[in-house]
Amino acid sequence: MKLNYKLWLEANNQKMFGDGPADILRLVDKLGSLSKAAAEIHMSYSQAWQLIDKLEKKLGFKLLEKQVGGVAGGGSTLTKKGRILMDTFLNFRSEAKRDLSRLEKKYFTDNFKEKLKK
């Protein structure tokens, strides 16, 4: 047996931000476009757009900014608040991952497995 977990931010018992949105924003930031980000995770552009739109409405602020024109013919970048939310969540998530891995090793390894076998 191994440990698994989900971590997310909520308000009024409603999920507000978690792994899915954080990963999409990270890809938009890397690739400069929501359609490229969506393709990377095998999501349609309209699904990704709806997800972001719904999320922005819940949060009450914009996460993405459309870049009109230019050499690349548009694309999306993160808003200041979108970046703060993404960065904070990703930093939190990697520190939580380290802590939970340490606890998994402490509680659920050899000694534990051995005791359940006997």
Added chain:
Amino acid sequence: MKLNYKLWLEANNQKMFGDGPADILRLVDKLGSLSKAAAEIHMSYSQAWQLIDKLEKKLGFKLLEKQVGGVAGGGSTLTKKGRILMDTFLNFRSEAKRDLSRLEKKYFTDNFKEKLKK
């Protein structure tokens, strides 16, 4: 926004043990009976029994032992392995809770909320 999470043990991508079973076992241990434990969390005895039965089949060992007769007219106690699994999970969960609360304070409090308001 506040942090929320779920922690569980899995094997072969299948959920094996988590909050629900841990809480039921803790109540059986406290109350000495599965029907009393079920009542405490507004679950029917047959639902609770099915949950435990399914779990024992997945785990490959018994979690509960029926006590036949006696003054109380039967009841259930935890098997040795049931107790090891429950205790280990509960100890892990409370240490994880402390760590995650500390990280929530570090990442998602005043400074974070202030930045998203501006």
